[in-house]
Amino acid sequence: EIEMSQSPVILSESPGQRVTLSCRASQNISSNLAWYQQKPGQAPRRLIYGASTRDTGIPARFSGGGSGTEFTLTISSLQSEDFAVYYCQQYDNWPLTFGPGTKVDVK
Amino acid sequence: QVQLQESGPGLVKPSATLSLTCAVSGASTTDSYWSWIRQSPGKGLEYIGYIYYNGMTKYNPSLQSRLTISLDTPSNQYSLKLISMTAADTAVYYCAKGSPAPDHWGQGIQVTVSS
Numbered sequence: 625e626i627e628m629s630q631s632p633v634i635l636s637e638s639p640g641q642r643v644t645l646s647c648r649a650s651q652n653i654s655s656n657l658a659w660y661q662q663k664p665g666q667a668p669r670r671l672i673y674g675a676s677t678r679d680t681g682i683p684a685r686f687s688g689g690g691s692g693t694e695f696t697l698t699i700s701s702l703q704s705e706d707f708a709v710y711y712c713q714q715y716d717n718w719p720l721t722f723g724p725g726t727k728v729d730v731k
Numbered sequence: 732q733v734q735l736q737e738s739g740p741g742l743v744k745p746s747a748t749l750s751l752t753c754a755v756s757g758a759s760t761t762d763s764y765w766s767w768i769r770q771s772p773g774k775g776l777e778y779i780g781y782i783y784y785n786g787m788t789k790y791n792p793s794l795q796s797r798l799t800i801s802l803d804t805p806s807n808q809y810s811l812k813l814i815s816m817t818a819a820d821t822a823v824y825y826c827a828k829g830s831p832a833p834d835h836w837g838q839g840i841q842v843t844v845s846s
Binding site for chain 1: 775776777778789791792793825827830831832833834836837838839
């Protein structure tokens with residue numbers, strides 16, 4: 625089973641700032657990675673798939689990068705609606721697995 | 732727009748069977764993959780498995796011996812059955828469209844295993 629790790633666990637930042645979240649896979653997953661955003665009481669929402677392709681309707685301030693074992697999600701200018709938990713998910717190998725999440729909160 | 736809605740019991744006794752249904756609107760279950768995912772404080776997000784429109788299924792090996800996912804295309808819904816429930820199965824259960832990275836999710840249903 626491929627293990628996913630994410631850092632930091634919590635990221636505190638001010639609105640308008642640029643933030644970068646990291647995700648690491650325990651083995652090479654090529655670009656078979658998705659990012660999700662989850663707000664309290666809501667289901668996860670997919671933001672990015674294929675490591676870097678934004679879903680329809682996702683603002684351009686969200687960008688994904690990386691391949692192999694190291695991936696990033698960058699929010700170029702934090703908006704109030706972006707404070708949430710972010711998860712990465714690998715879909716290169718079964719069983720599909722998620723990272724433990726990074727919480728982005730207000731500094 | 733695609734919408735999914737889970738239904739089923741919120742409380743299940745230990746050793747009992749959990750049965751959940753996902754009603755789909757805005758899309759047809761005769762197309763695409765249909766997934767179940769669960770989330771608990773202890774294990775985080777866990778991909779349970781999926782069913783393809785042709786009936787093909789794929790299950791998480793950790794649950795495979797207890798799990799059945801089935802499709803009801805005339806009703807445009809699909810279901811999950813998990814036998815021999817334990818406290819470790821307590822979680823929010825989500826149904827979702829698509830695999831391997833689902834793009835539409837239901838709101839989730841809290842399932843608690845307790846006597």
